[in-house]
Amino acid sequence: MSKYAVNQKTIGEAVANGGILVVAQWEAKEGQAETVAGILDRFLPEAQRDPGSQLFLIGRNKENPAQFLFYELFRDEAALKAHQEADYFKTYIAGQALPLLAKRERAQYVLL
Helix, strand or coil: CCCCCCCCCCHHHHHCCCCEEEEEEEEECCCCHHHHHHHHHHHHHHHHHCCCEEEEEEEECCCCCCEEEEEEEECCHHHHHHHHHCHHHHHHHHHHHHHHEEEEEEEEEECC
């Protein structure tokens, strides 16, 4: 996969105003990891350009490349909802990636 953390903000700038942190873990179905990685390569630049996204990082497990970890920081609840309703999310995540997953877990946090 290409660069996952392409962003012009520093971490300090991204977290300075707080927000809603979403942490997600995915595991691709057997034989689907490379396809999921390709979908995420196309999805990530769109997510990072989203005006409500403060920080958007995706990592891939070094020992099990079928596992992916997301750190997503949104300005507020409205920004998170807009992200989930955006065309790029519906196309890449809902339409393409989710059917290829064996496991998907998500949790939301508020920065301290």
